[in-house]
Amino acid sequence: MPSARLLIGPLLRRVVGTRATVWVETSGPAVVTVRTADGASGTAPTFSAYDHHYAIVVVAGLTPDSATTYEVLIDGEVAWPVPESGFPASVIRTRASDDRDQPVTLIFGSCRETTQHATARKLPPDALDAYARRLIADPDPAAGPDLLVLLGDQVYADVTSPTVRRLLKRRRRRPKDAPATQVVSFDEYTKLYLESWRDPEIRWLLSTVPSVMIFDDHEVIDDWNTSASWRADMREQPWWAERIRSGLASYWVYQHLGNLAPDEIAVDPLFAKVTAAEDATSVLREFGERVDTEADVAHDTERWRAVQYQWSYALDLGRTRLVMLDNRSSRVLESGNRAMLPPGEWSWFLDRAHGVYDHLVVGASLPWLLPPGIHHVEAWNERLADSRRPWVARVSEQVRRALDLEHWASFRRSFEALGELFARLGSGTPGHPGDRVGAGPAYAPPASISVLSGDVHHSYVARARFPDPAVRTPVHQLTCSPIHNQVPGAMRPLMTLGWSPGPATAARALARSAGVRRPSVRWNKLAGPYFGNAVATLTHRGRSAEVLIEGTTSDGQLRTVAQRPLTDAA
Numbered sequence: 001m002p003s004a005r006l007l008i009g010p011l012l013r014r015v016v017g018t019r020a021t022v023w024v025e026t027s028g029p030a031v032v033t034v035r036t037a038d039g040a041s042g043t044a045p046t047f048s049a050y051d052h053h054y055a056i057v058v059v060a061g062l063t064p065d066s067a068t069t070y071e072v073l074i075d076g077e078v079a080w081p082v083p084e085s086g087f088p089a090s091v092i093r094t095r096a097s098d099d100r101d102q103p104v105t106l107i108f109g110s111c112r113e114t115t116q117h118a119t120a121r122k123l124p125p126d127a128l129d130a131y132a133r134r135l136i137a138d139p140d141p142a143a144g145p146d147l148l149v150l151l152g153d154q155v156y157a158d159v160t161s162p163t164v165r166r167l168l169k170r171r172r173r174r175p176k177d178a179p180a181t182q183v184v185s186f187d188e189y190t191k192l193y194l195e196s197w198r199d200p201e202i203r204w205l206l207s208t209v210p211s212v213m214i215f216d217d218h219e220v221i222d223d224w225n226t227s228a229s230w231r232a233d234m235r236e237q238p239w240w241a242e243r244i245r246s247g248l249a250s251y252w253v254y255q256h257l258g259n260l261a262p263d264e265i266a267v268d269p270l271f272a273k274v275t276a277a278e279d280a281t282s283v284l285r286e287f288g289e290r291v292d293t294e295a296d297v298a299h300d301t302e303r304w305r306a307v308q309y310q311w312s313y314a315l316d317l318g319r320t321r322l323v324m325l326d327n328r329s330s331r332v333l334e335s336g337n338r339a340m341l342p343p344g345e346w347s348w349f350l351d352r353a354h355g356v357y358d359h360l361v362v363g364a365s366l367p368w369l370l371p372p373g374i375h376h377v378e379a380w381n382e383r384l385a386d387s388r389r390p391w392v393a394r395v396s397e398q399v400r401r402a403l404d405l406e407h408w409a410s411f412r413r414s415f416e417a418l419g420e421l422f423a424r425l426g427s428g429t430p431g432h433p434g435d436r437v438g439a440g441p442a443y444a445p446p447a448s449i450s451v452l453s454g455d456v457h458h459s460y461v462a463r464a465r466f467p468d469p470a471v472r473t474p475v476h477q478l479t480c481s482p483i484h485n486q487v488p489g490a491m492r493p494l495m496t497l498g499w500s501p502g503p504a505t506a507a508r509a510l511a512r513s514a515g516v517r518r519p520s521v522r523w524n525k526l527a528g529p530y531f532g533n534a535v536a537t538l539t540h541r542g543r544s545a546e547v548l549i550e551g552t553t554s555d556g557q558l559r560t561v562a563q564r565p566l567t568d569a570a
Contacts, residue, residue, distance in 0.1 A: 110454020152216025245288025371498025460528025
């Protein structure tokens with residue numbers, strides 16, 4: 001028997017050319033080796049923090065355009081696959097060396113409460129479980145998507161299962177007044193991932209489909225960074241300092257580290273510190289404390305650069321570019337100057353959004369395009385929250401926090417800037433927004449632009465409409481949420497009415513009464529809203545694009561609830 005056991009994983013994260021990254025958590029210090037049936041391999045020692053042990057292994061020497069099985073060894077002993085598990089062998093799939101003409105398939109969704117068997121609530125069947133079972137039933141080892149894109153709330157620090165609650169109840173040393181049913185410490189966070197990612201079907205799926213992730217609020221707490229006053233109030237709580245640093249540190253370990261390509265891991269400054277330390281606890285604790293200050297200084301680019309750690313990232317698959325945006329940790333929360341991304345990170349995004357590709361996919365945990373009625377209410381509320389009349393601003397802030405009015409619509413400058421960027425890309429206008437006219441290189445308009453989002457616990461497809469006829473690229477909002485959760489029944493009629501012309505017109509009049517200008521972009525719903533658990537598939541073939549949204553049936557199968565072409569050629 002190996003001296004250490006495999007606790008979580010393996011998670012197949014990035015496959016880049018002939019290399020792949022595999023992440024694991026072990027029960028003790030160890031040397032982890034991943035080797036494939038065709039002779040590719042990689043080895044890495046674990047790093048340790050908070051008495052937990054992790055490794056991310058770079059597997060090199062993979063064969064292009066292949067699907068090969070692999071195994072994980074801990075201190076030389078095979079720990080994966082698990083004998084007699086009944087699941088197919090885990091595989092690593094590579095794309096062809098020249099993969100420009102290969103289709104690209106992205107599976108996406110958000111908001112997954114813990115495994116069906118552990119949740120405290122009676123929820124509809126888990127859509128990701130259902131998707132995994134369908135893949136398991138496919139005998140073709142080459143079958144499967146290119147990438148699983150998880151768009152937030154992979155774990156719920158503030159909505160825990162009975163098992164985790166019993167664990168919390170037994171703990172004697174917790175910060176003063178810490179919420180009895182919510183995790184606070186790094187060790188408590190690890191129990192969320194252990195419970196969720198060891199679900200048998202999910203564990204197999206994550207071992208054989210590459211995945212990337214981004215956080216949303218529940219990885220820390222509901223309404224995280226809603227506003228500056230929210231941050232001030234939370235900092236008065238004696239348990240908050242440990243909660244935020246543990247949430248950010250555990251997210252880096254469990255989710256973000258695997259988002260990085262092998263070359264990016266090699267130059268990541270935090271990874272270098274963590275792996276150099278015999279015990280990286282203090283390194284991660286300091287990191288969590290430091291990066292939480294980003295939102296305090298996000299309006300000041302120089303001060304922000306001194307403390308920032310960029311959670312946003314970008315990658316290319318064939319002729320598809322995916323840019324994943326952090327909608328949470330470093331928002332500009334200054335009244336009258338709110339922004340989803342600080343100036344420095346927005347500049348980075350502009351650089352990645354311009355380039356040579358067929359399809360641009362922007363991953364944002366929060367939808368850019370909401371039901372219009374809800375959008376106008378959020379824009380109205382933001383305007384009043386900036387009122388010069390203190391009582392108006394105070395009441396509007398209370399409404400903002402009570403009703404979770406903190407999507408792109410309530411960061412109007414960012415909403416408009418994103419629309420302007422898409423219009424410029426879709427018309428092939430040279431340069432970046434803010435440049436003088438004609439400055440910078442010109443790019444051919446992409447065949448499609450898609451914004452992938454979650455958060456709002458219903459799924460829909462919406463098409464953006466721009467006033468400039470020169471915008472030739474179709475731009476869509478693709479929202480898939482939840483994977484395993486549900487929206488309260490009372491909210492469903494309100495969300496449905498948000499798409500109706502009458503309520504939307506009334507909400508627009510309300511926003512106009514506060515001096516909010518009409519949005520520069522309009523949009524209409526093409527499919528949805530669908531309120532069940534769901535998983536979505538975005539497929540690019542050449543210059544065509546199509547989205548499929550599948551919901552779960554009562555017996556845990558998948559059924560089509562929406563299927564739409566996103567380009568004229570689809």
